[in-house]
Amino acid sequence: MSDDLLRFAPIALPIAGAVLGMLLEALLRKPKVAMWLTVASLAGSIVSVFGGATGLAGYGSELYTLDAAGGILTAGASAFALLALFLSVNYLKPQDDEFPGEIPILLALVPAGIGIIAGARHAMMIFLGIELLSVPLYALVALRRANAAAVEGAVKYFLLGAFAAGFITFGMSLLFASEHSLDLDALRAAAGRSPVAAAGTALFLAGLLFKLSAAPFHFWTPDAYEGAATPVTALMASTTKIGAVAGLLKITPLLPASAWPALAAIALLSIAAGNFGALLQDRVKRILAYSSVAHAGTILLALAAGLSAADPALAADLHSAASRASVYYLIAYGASAFGAFGIIAILERGGDRFRTIGDFRGLSRRQPAAAWLLTFFLLSLGGIPPTGGFWAKYFVFATAVQAGQLWIAVAGIILSVVGVAYYLRIVATCFMASEDAELGAPPQGKVPLPALLATLAAGVGVLVLGFAPAELLGLIGR
Amino acid sequence: MNDWILPLLVGIPALGALAVALAPAKRDGLFSLALLFCAAEAALAIFTFTKFDGTNPNEQFSFSRPWFALPTGAGEAVPVAFHLGIDGLSLLLVALSGLLAPVILLSAKGHIERREREFLVWSLVMIAGMQGVFLSRDLLLFYFFWEISLIPLYFIIGIWGGPRRVYATVKFFLYTLAGSVVMLIALLYLAYNFGTVAIQELSTKDIPVRAQLGCFLAFALAFAIKVPMVPFHTWLPDAHVEAPTAGSIVLAGVLLKMGTYGFLRLGVGMFPAAAVQCGPWIAGIGAAGIIYGSLLAYGQSDMKKLIACSSVAHMGTIVVGMFALNAAGLRGGILQMINHGLSTGLLFLLVGVLYERRHVREIAEFGGLAQVIPAFAVVLTVATFSSIGLPGLNGFPGEFLCLKGAFDASPLLGAAAAVGTVLGAVYMLSMLRRVAFGPITRGENQKLIDLNGREWASAIILLIPMVWIGLQPSLFIKPTEPAVDLLISQIEKGRRSLALENGASLKIANAGAAETGKSGGRR
Known part of the structure; x- marks a missing residue:
């Protein structure tokens, strides 16, 4: 009972x-x-x-x-x-x-x-x-x-x-x-x-x-x-x-295993639509929304790979590899995206500030800690080590390679590099504005402590996932 | 005790970055703190060089700890280790990276006038990342450090660079990232098909020739962009021109060598048959790069751009030497990596010295500097001579070995490379003449101040090994020889499996012909 x-x-x-x-x-x-x-x-x-x-x-x-x-x-x-x-x-x-x-x-x-x-x-x-x-x-x-x-x-x-x-x-x-x-x-x-x-x-x-x-x-x-x-x-x-x-x-x-190309096609389409869509946006929340479409595509790559074996023994193996990779991805992506939106929430503090990318200009000089944290989360979303996002991408593409879908993996990973372009655009706006450039809106009021702690917790998560990928992988099991 | 040397080589700059990030000190204090860590790094690198057993072809001072296991379909997992090691291929590069660490900081002190803390942190992270790349003996760890080392330079160029810095740095980042992600797929392919990502173990596996070729090409793309080889070189002049002096020194000094080192360690080491197969092509592209880079350099009016284009040419020489795939060429390639780091590093340093004083880099803005700032002119002359390979300085033995290797492999290749070398002398000497000699054409140059103590210190750190390698090259070539011999035996293995493969396909073709003959007869 x-x-x-x-x-x-x-x-x-x-x-x-x-x-x-x-x-x-x-x-x-x-x-x-x-x-x-x-x-x-x-x-x-x-x-x-x-x-x-x-x-x-x-x-x-x-x-x-x-x-x-x-x-x-x-x-x-x-x-x-x-x-x-x-x-x-x-x-x-x-x-x-x-x-x-x-x-x-x-x-x-x-x-x-x-x-x-x-x-x-x-x-x-x-x-x-x-x-x-x-x-x-x-x-x-x-x-x-x-x-x-x-x-x-x-x-x-x-x-x-x-x-x-x-x-x-x-x-x-x-x-x-x-x-x-x-x-x-x-x-x-x-x-x-x-x-x-x-x-x-x-x-x-x-x-x-x-x-x-x-x-x-x-x-x-x-x-x-x-x-x-x-x-x-x-x-x-x-x-x-x-x-x-x-x-x-x-x-x-x-x-049936023969359905995997359809899933893989949706996956690649999502990565492309999300990344190219995000390149065209000027508002940061929309950029991250489009990026989430691309991340959805990346997870689908793992699922498509997990589906692709007709042989039952191999299929079970691949399915468990795919579920491991996608679970890892969800947690790592979730923590990174949460952190990025958390930083934006802290900067906004309920107001209408920090909407367009221009509002972030020179952020590193006004609020260096926020700029650094945002950069860290964006690098994780881009899949750059030493972050959880790197291993997340790694495990997904590992599953695709394990399933023998080399060319799908190559296409997916190259499309993913497009994503890095707009993450870097935000980072460059925060850090690389010239000295005399007009700065974005200044933040107002005090930083709420619970929000700060929540965002920092996400940051710790991304960092731990980045340096010790084995721990979560072990928890997910086979 | 010895197995802690290598983690420390990565760890000292990493800890230094942390210390600088958290230290409560102001500008000068921060610089001193960072310099302390860099000095320790340089000392440890030299210590490693002296302790290294030059007769042992295998990795030394190994440090290996299991990291995590990558599960595979077959039930067993691919172990991934945090495995560092040093051997003849990486020894000189590790020493060079360590030696350049203080030079980067010393050169930065003159022109980094804002956001010093960030700059120092990124510089230290950069050094840690590069050492990690050279020391990794596990493919995944190598990739991990390879990607990490992109981030610091992205910020260094993007924050402290010239007017088009954001364009240059994003181009640099995306270009190199696009190259390296394909390498990741090849890495995963190896992990799943051969059950390991340990570089040593993969080198001993009999990887089928076709798979070798695919993997080699995937790795080669990443390395060719990093080196950079023509036609993937367009990011380099942009990055160099926009980068602050310290960034250019790192870039030319060590970062580009990650590409050539990767070619040696992974390209040739793990896929010898594919390297033998593609070698002539790559060497040919390298030779084209020498000539193309030289012509580009000759056409530049900006000193920094000239040296950047000369880098394309010099890296071409290294590639030609390496892909001659014989002992002389490989030794020359390894030595020339160091030489290029030293001489180009010094040249960028000197351009930086002029830029700090005049805020221009046009060759036409200078002239007759030898009369005003003689010490500067002497150092510039030595750096130029080193760059063009004058006997008595470091450039000579390296270039000579590369050319000898090239001639041994193919006289045509050697001839092309030699032409490039002559062109190198033309544009470098003409720059030297127009900058340092002749009449003083500009009034502003009358009041230039000669090298100060800090600039002397960083120049001398580079000048000592330049002269030393020039006078006693064997001291630096000897420790690399056993590792090169090991690589040669690997190449021989590649040649054999290639011959076997060709023989087999010949046999299959023959059998096929016989089969057709039989069925034809039956009909």
């Missing part, structure tokens, strides 16, 4: 925290209570993952069993949500923040949704998880109701998200019609068995690719990222991809 409780703790704790928080918020109107409840429940979720909640079988295990990789994803998502909570403290201006208790409550549900996907053994669980992850995010993006960009971003995100949910449910119904089951083990390789199942799988995949913001499903990303309050953007960047990839790791086994 106690095992059963422990099994569900990683998802049950944040949900319970959120429900209790809503209740207490309604009764007490004390946002601090909801906040600390969320902190405690997310911390509890992380502790339960490392305290043995993974790999347990028992009641309900035909629906939900968390494996080691899923555990890391759940714990990672909880950690990012926790950091985003700290980042959001004192961020919103009072007029934007009519219901300060909402943020922690909504935040807690995001990792719960990811946890459900990560442990799903049934297609319906993935759908439930996706919705539990997305609905709070729609609300969080629209949090600043007076801000037109926020509302626009949220509406776009919501409408396209509704389409994606429609795709997923329609795909599930086709799968059920063809296979008479939605159990993921029973569905294994289903797409090869009948055209109906193939269509269902394709629709399901399209829904997940939308959530991943892979090209050509990425058009909502720049608007939603830019419209959202920056702590929310940090949360989206670091966690939505975890949810989507957790789902993709469950759904790709439905595909």
Whole structure:
């Protein structure tokens, strides 16, 4: 019995925290209570993952069993949500923040949704998880109701998200019609068995690719990222991809090995669309939004490689290599992107500063620490050692090479170099402005300590991943 | 005790960077602190040189710790080690990097007038990264340091450089990065197909000729961009012209050698058959680079650009020597790497000295400097002579060996390289004449101040080995010989497997012909 409780703790704790928080918020109107409840429940979720909640079988295990990789994803998502909570403290201006208790409550549900996907053994669980992850995010993006960009971003995100949910449910119904089951083990390789199942799988995949913001499903990303309050953007960047990839790791086994070129093509298209799109942007949040499209593509490269072996023994090996690489990538990318948005949030401090790249001109002279940290995170996003981002790219391309996709790997890595160009553009603006150039807006007010700590924590994460890649890799296991 | 030398060679500048970043001191204090670390680095590098056993062809002072394991499909994992070692191929380069460390700082003190702390940190990181590249005996570690060493120079050029610095530095960064990522794919291919990323172990594996060729080309792209070989050289003049003096010294002194060293250690060492196969082509491109670079240099009116273009030519000489793939050429190539570092480093230093005083670099702005600043003119003359390979100075033995190797390999190659050498003398001497001799054409030059103590110190650090190598080249060539002999045996192995491969394909062709004959007969 106690095992059963422990099994569900990683998802049950944040949900319970959120429900209790809503209740207490309604009764007490004390946002601090909801906040600390969320902190405690997310911390509890992380502790339960490392305290043995993974790999347990028992009641309900035909629906939900968390494996080691899923555990890391759940714990990672909880950690990012926790950091985003700290980042959001004192961020919103009072007029934007009519219901300060909402943020922690909504935040807690995001990792719960990811946890459900990560442990799903049934297609319906993935759908439930996706919705539990997305609905709070729609609300969080629209949090600043007076801000037109926020509302626009949220509406776009919501409408396209509704389409994606429609795709997923329609795909599930086709799968059920063809296979008479939605159990993921029973569905294994289903797409090869009948055209109906193939269509269902394709629709399901399209829904997940939308959530991943892979090209050509990425058009909502720049608007939603830019419209959202920056702590929310940090949360989206670091966690939505975890949810989507957790789902993709469950759904790709439905595909036959011969489907890998399609995934690889979407991957390369995403890297190209994201990187070239970002080159054309002038607003930093949009640049990072496009870069997230490219990163989605890089993760897909690993998944495509994981799919590519027809021989069952090799396929199992490749799939586990792909899941290892993508989990590592998600954590490293999440920490780097969180850090970059964290720096922007700290610089903005709720105002309308630091929007365009020009606002960062000469940042190193005004706020050297912020400039250095931002550079560090951007280098990690670019995949330059000694950062976690380097090893993340390394493991992904290693998987592609292991699968024998040499030319795909070469194409992907060369397209990735394009990405470095715009990261360097930001770095150059911060550091290399001439002495007499007009500087961007000066920051105002004090740096909020929780936000600073959250960003520094992400930085420590990226650094540790950069120098000791083996540790996380070991945790993910085989 | 000895196994801590190499980690210290990387660690001292790295720790120095940390110390400078955190030290509460102001400008002069920071410089002194950084200089202290650089002096320790130089001393340790010289100590390594003297302790090195010149009769042992294998790596020495090894330091190896397991780092992590890269899982593979086959179930076993590819171990990745933090493995440092030094042998005859890297010995001189490690010593040179160490020696240049204080020179970089001394030269910087005159012209880095803002954001000193950042500059010192990046310089120290740069030195640590370069030493890491030369000392790595594990392919992944090599790649790790190779990429890291890009970042410091990106900032050094981008922050303290000339008016077009951002363009130059981004071009430098992206160009070299694009080259090296393809190397990463080849590295992964090796890891998965041969189960190791240890350089030594890979050198002993029998890698099929076709795979060797693919990997060699992937590595060669990275190295050719770094060297840089024509037609990948366009980033270099931009980077040099915009870089501050200290950046140019690092770039010409050591950074470019990462390319030629990579060719030797990885290109020839791990893929000898492919190196034998591609050798003539690469040597040919190198020879073309000598002539093209020389002609470019001759056409320049900016001193710094002239020396930058001459670097393209000199690096061509090194490539020609190395890819002659014989003992003389390889020895010459290794020695010439050091010589080019010393002489071009000194030349950039001297251009920097003039630039600090006059803020121009046009050759036409100077003339008759020997009358005003004689000491400067003497040092410039020595540097020029060293650069063109005058006997008695370091350039001579290196260039001679390279040319001998080239002639042994192919008289045509040798002739092309020799023509380039003559051209080198033409443009260098003409620059020397126009800058240092003749009448004083500009009034501003009347009041120039001669070399000061700091500039003398950095010049002397470079002048001593220049003269020493010139007078006693064997002292510096001897320790490299066993390693070169090992490389030669590797090349022989490559020739054999290439011959075997050709023989086999001949056999297959014959068998195929017989088969067709048989079936034809049956029909």
